[in-house]
Amino acid sequence: MDAELYKELVNKVKAEITISENADREIAIGFASCIAVQLDNDGKDYELCLSEICQIATTIANPSSKSRKDLLDELDDFEKKFDLSKPVSLLCADTDKVKSYVFGSAKLPEVRGASIILDELNKSGIEKIFSKDELNVCKECLIYYAGGSVMAIVPSCKAQEICKEIEKMYLNTTKVATITAIAEPFHLYEYCFGLNANNFSCEDFKEMWRKSDPKQKKIIRNYYDIKADEPSDKDLEDAFEKTKGFNELTRFMTNRLKVAKQNKESVPYFETGRFLRLCDSCQSKTA
Template sequence: MMLMPTVQLKSALAAMLGDELATLVIERESPERLKDAFQGQNRPLALVSFDVDRIKDFVFTSVKPMEIRGASEMVRELTDEESLTDESCSIYKLLGNFGLSKDNVIFAGGGNGLLIVPADKAEKIVREIELRFARRTKVGSCTAVWQKFYPHELLLGPDGGECQSKALPKGIGVIPALSGGSTIPFGKIVQLLGDRLQEAKREKIVRGNFPISGILKRCTSCGILPAWKEYRVGEEIDWLCEACYEKRLRGRKEIRSDEKELPEAKSINDIAGETAREGRAYIGVIYADVNRMGKMLSEMERIEQYHIFSETVTKVMEETKKDVVRELSLAGRYQSPVVGGDDVLLVLPANEVLQAVMTLSEGIENGFKQEGEKIGGDLAEKLKKLRIGVGFVIVPQHFPLRFAVQYAEELMRKAKELGYSQEESCIDFMVIKDASLLNSDIESLRRELYFKRWPKYGATIKLTKKPYSFGDFGDLLTDLGEIKTQIPQSQLFSVRSFLENDRPEVARMNIVYQYLRSEDWKDFLGSKYPSEPKNKWIDFFLEEDPKHPRNFSTRYLDLLEIYDFKEVSSEEVQTEDKD
């Protein structure tokens, strides 16, 4: 993704305002002079903001990977600079039709974007964005809004103005003036336009699905809309609704043209591959997002800073995702559906998830630092401070992908909550071995399963330490790798039963007994705590909170939860007790 230098932005502004006004907008040094220079001219600008509605519902309506791939490509097409066919919904194709160019794009990607255009063209551009996406996708929708600005208002904030979209009548939600003469960050103006976009989305009537008569076939892919057309591959016949039919055609077109370096999987079977565990195959879903991205963008002073920062973040996230695919040789064994914004979603073999999470987290942080060094200035410091939240879930192969993504997103949010308090990249995870859906949210489930109380003894055990900072999760994986090579599996699960069933003091005594009779545990813990105080090793299994006596926690069950999916060579795995 190309970064837009100031000269290109100035070129776009000059085409709309003339050289003098464009220079004053870029330099931001004299808003009053800019206001005076504009007097008598009637060439206002407009900011156009757009976003695909309910993007995850659109992408994951079908359970079939082919349709998910096709839906993702339709969303990508909206902001694809190379998609210039007549039927394309690309904003770049649309801008060309209005005599504009990519220089008018402040940012675009993941189904949303921000444009700066002549105000007299804004209403038609908004209408065309919405109509083209609806026509291309059959059931998808995109909301677009615009706000008129005179050049000085890009520095001082709008005095009031006009907004027109399909969802909002003219004049609704006018953005008030924000300051009395001093400049405000361009990001604040965009933030207010974003509020207007959300208002427009709420005002939209959500299209419902009417009950289908018993004499009509349902679509065999989404199971919601009536079947429209037969789709045949060999002897297999699917009856698809119009939307799923178009998604499948697009997905198959992408697969047939997948001569690129990193082709995606054609089916869930391609992803699951050889990840059979306990007679079943598993897949992993990783969801990653940048912490406080909205806050950072709202603090951007200048238009070009806003563009460079947002495009750099998207570039780092996308390129790091590709690096993970290359490093783990995942070509043909993964999918990366679009989920909006700069979020990264990866569906991949379960036995690759742990390494992928580490590679992705480390690569993104390093990418921000490296790009910051190239850019320099204030943006460099902001990029270096960026951290991410990562959630991942491992599920059986036939688990509904839409719900797996939902769980991974919820885990990502839990990781971000910890990241906000610690200013670190953080990770949360869950392994589901039953193909049925959870009957409660993850937080409620953890309270029910992982918090044990013994009121009579004034003691508690928290059977998890999730979520983890990036460093702590790396330590967990290191310990797991060593345990798999040094401790027989039979000894691991007896310790788990102590933690799950006994009150803390009894659990500790049973663990000490297990330790004293096991040379394997003695060797492992002796090397891990070589110079620690006597019995410090017990904290590996059950740690008491120094600030709250008789409140214990353990990460041991977290370690066992991902035990099956940590890759070590079969020769290294310890299977027998030492004599």
């Protein structure tokens, strides 16, 4: 989708979504625009169903308005109706080795300056990327961006391009500091009810608990944060409801991001030779 068409789409979505709560409205706008972009990428006319898209996005932003089963069925039916497979991706990014960049110099003003550069990148830099209509994302897609970390929803067809854009911005600006960005597509109902929500119900969970041996129960207890020694059905239901939601996706992405950061290659720099001058600050890299 070209930049002008995307700008027009976002304006239409903003006019269509009329939630009074500002935070919910922004989330709904983000989801609606992502779904529309994915439909357009799949060769479908999103304008014919824009009202339905906005209605679904509003429901995702405020899932408590319906029962779990009704909402799960509604979101699943929507994906099947338009032949969509995981149209919205969750993007997470985190700055690499912050301390080695910030404290690359022993001089206090330069330490402060490096910290300010990273802080500026994480605020205005990320906002700038999520204001690029040509990337088909808007500021409403941002969930969180602070402290060197970013979380956002993006159209699945644009996810890898946006990840590369974020990583490129950090390296091009600092020449040394890097950020790791990953994205994973999820079903719409998974944003409300956690991983594999359509195939794993609370009854399935209780049955799994009853059939598990002590070793397996220890793993389940840790994952679902079950406190009671002999949990009742109500304890299990509460643990299931508490775990199976958006926070389960964030836990999944945090683990994936940690692995990506560990396996990431360091940015190379060349040792100074005869015709190169050492940096006055760090005395190790070339100036």
